Amino acid sequence: MTIPSMGAFLLPCLRLLAKDARNARDCLPLLRQEFGLNEDEMAEVLKSGTRTRVFDRADWAIFHLMKAGLVERTSRGVYIVSDAGQVWLASGLPLDWRTIRAIPAHQQAMAEAASRNTAIAGAENALPGAVGPELSEEPPEDLIERSFRAIEAALAEDLLQRLYGLSPVRFEKLILQLLAAMGYGAGSFGSQHMTPASGDGGIDGIIHEDALGLDAVYIQAKRYAPDSKVGRPAIQQFIGSLTGEGATKGVFVTTSAFSTEARAYLGKVQHRVVLIDGSQLARLMIRHGVGVRDRLTYVIRSVDEDYFSDPEG
Missing domain, CATH: 3.40.1350.10 (Trna Endonuclease; Chain: A, domain 1)
Known part of the structure; x- marks a missing residue:
């Protein structure tokens, strides 16, 4: 089967964090059971090669749960369900991408993040009327990968x-x-x-x-x-x-x-x-770079966990 979208990971991850799981990696075995994924699907990696697609979607699901106030981070890499999250689970309400985007805490967190990004980029680089990127159910690397495939397909047709x-x-x-x-x-x-x-x-x-x-x-x-x-x-x-x-x-x-x-x-x-x-x-x-040349290069960086592993260093 196809790996579910990031929005489908929201409620399962919230349930798992309310039990014994503490982060996305802890959620993986039970997410595999939840969605009936096989070994190849669990091992499928993003184009960047930095993480598996299932882990990436679970990690981003937890990120958005935290922005919605349903999850709290107690320390590096450790998350627990908040009181609001416990209430949500007890209510039996559904939780998908559209639902979480409607939660006021999530809207406020995303608006604040967009405002900070605009300030960092500088007003001269901001698009007129733009208040921040349109949120997508796809994690950022999935969006980049899909766009990359579209550009490559067009280039391949041009080459032919x-x-x-x-x-x-x-x-x-x-x-x-x-x-x-x-x-x-x-x-x-x-x-x-x-x-x-x-x-x-x-x-x-x-x-x-x-x-x-x-x-x-x-x-x-x-x-x-x-x-x-x-x-x-x-x-x-x-x-x-x-x-x-x-x-x-x-x-x-x-x-x-x-x-x-x-x-x-x-x-x-x-x-x-x-x-x-x-x-x-x-x-x-x-x-192999025959008949084509590089036009733009994007580097995707992530936190170096080893760098921050020794608080006294």
């Missing part, structure tokens, strides 16, 4: 459109540059080269992963229109070219996609061939 406009030779060079950026044929003993434009026997490039060329990867790079899939005959021809060269490894790259029959055919041959379609190609270019 530009690839269609490249000449065949330029496209083949790009594929070799990408594979080099991925570490193939780029080491001290590696090398790579394009084959002649004519008479290449269905091979567009060769990557030698050792000085003697004993371990070679053969490349086929084809610019196909988005609605023209690479079929089984093209893969069979590529396999035939590999066999003619005495090769066992190959990479077939296209700007379009591969048919089901083409992919299934690879299971019937002994050659090790990797298929890279247009979507994968664009994302590999983004990941």
Whole structure:
């Protein structure tokens, strides 16, 4: 199942803190039972890699419970349910994102935080009429991650459109540059080269992963229109070219996609061939910095618990 939204964590975390749990980490085992999460879902990490998604949502749920006055922090990393929180639990009232945002204490805390942030940023940087960020049920890192995915998807589509406009030779060079950026044929003993434009026997490039060329990867790079899939005959021809060269490894790259029959055919041959379609190609270019450049970099920082672990230090 999908990991529930942060708002769904509010009431379970309040209940758990009213018992034996003292922080988000203590809540994790019972939250897993509450939502029926499996091991993979519990281990899923945010894009930053700093914490798991379940822990992040529980931690933010406790943060908002505290801002609403339903939870109190007694010491670093230790939380208990307040009198107001006990009353809420006893009432049996529901508690979700919309509900907690309507609690006056939460509204006041968020307004004060927005006012402080505006003062720190400086009036000259504040947007006209802005009173603070619109609160979202998604934790901040989830919002950043979702926005990042949207930007990356748009960039990938832009890259694909530009690839269609490249000449065949330029496209083949790009594929070799990408594979080099991925570490193939780029080491001290590696090398790579394009084959002649004519008479290449269905091979567009060769990557030698050792000085003697004993371990070679053969490349086929084809610019196909988005609605023209690479079929089984093209893969069979590529396999035939590999066999003619005495090769066992190959990479077939296209700007379009591969048919089901083409992919299934690879299971019937002994050659090790990797298929890279247009979507994968664009994302590999983004990941390895080929044809793109960094525009903005955001650094997400968190408190260094070790720094504050020794109060006398």
